[in-house]
Amino acid sequence: MSDGDGAAAFVPGHVTGFFSVHRADDPLRAGSRGAGVTLADGVTTEVVPSDETTVRLNGREVDVESVTRVLDALDATAAVSAETDLPIGSGFGVSGAMALGAALAANDVFGRERSENDLVGVAHAAEVEAGTGLGDVVAQARGGVPIRVEPGAPGVGALDGVPAAGRIEYVSFGELSTSEVIGGGTEALDDAGERALGSLRETPTLPGLLAASRRFAEAADLLDGEVAEAVDAVAAAGGEAAMAMLGRSVFALGTGLSDAGYDAEVTAIHAAGARLR
Template structure:
């Protein structure tokens, strides 16, 4: 069973009241992640079935995860599979249209797509809300994100927190270029950085208009990125190129990635706002 989840670009965020929450402003993009979930094959994988009550249930080590066809350790996906308590071991083949670890929410998209596909493949009959919570908890425990799945679940432009967000429909072309990864787990564990994020992000989010445009949000996002001292030289150069062409650009949180609106052909990739959230294919 296959499921798709859109990528997401977070323009600004701030930690919430608890360690597993955050608030922010993010947009779902049409470039995303597909997870193909099937029963794992092999003598050790999937050996336990509901018809064998005395057999040892599969552990997380029984599950197989590949990215682009290559077996890999993908912690949030593996944690989510464990939380689903599947009756058999699963194989998850992840195909990503966006680079992983560069600010596109690829880990969250892969995890959300996995639980949606696994729910259908194994006839779990779980609610969308329960699947969303499992994906979110897996991301938090893995340290790969604080709220990407809530955006990818809804689509569009999402402002607020996981509990009570506002969704806005936007038909906007987005360009982007990525220069390298920034380890989300390390960024979230940097106390000085997160203190700046808390201060600057909260102030910006509180000042956003009731009906923000992507251009407005991108402009404010660049002020935020500079205030927390995160942009690299490559990021600054790309933002300057976009601004020189009459557009607006900023840095994706968290990755060495620039996204832009209001230009055409300045950055190497072009996508659209994804109006809907994750779904089976």
């Protein structure tokens, strides 16, 4: 709800464990299959009507194409300011969260009277067209541990979930460009992603998700030194970890990373999807 001048929305972070890319001319039909975990660490995005559109992230002016596309789609000119503790550009869904948060908040403050599915579609299409994400938005709109069974926006795609709650830890070793990895040919990655999805749908549990994600990262040849080392160290300490797609980041169940000696951030599976504050 509006707090007077503006409106704000909270969108959970999202780490993807595995995925396959599904292209389509209609951005509502494009997307990814896959699965991941939404995080209680997320992004709060405030929208205030203004004479010109500006976008800030943690106080610094930034250029986030998916956010400006969302504002254009809702015929809104506004000052957008987002705050997050999540690492940027490292596989935590920050751009998707900003796009979806901007959609929810702009709809509210400008009285656009769109439904939630419509707003998720606007943010999903904006991410697809900006080349910055294929599946974060629909997962972040849902919350929990989303399985992206069919790609695309609400009304086109389909979601399921792993029934689970609990603590999640993560570390990030730096950025990885989503558009570089998914901009080119993705056949090997897509095959591995489809295999991982089949495996998870047989065993929709958190250990099933982490195991499928590790096999995906190996098959898709995305594990680099520090990331591979952390995933292995958690396993050696008896825990469950995987790489966050697409970032040089690792997430683990429970106390997996701290048990392995890492100075990890602590969060939890987020029970809710994106919501107005």
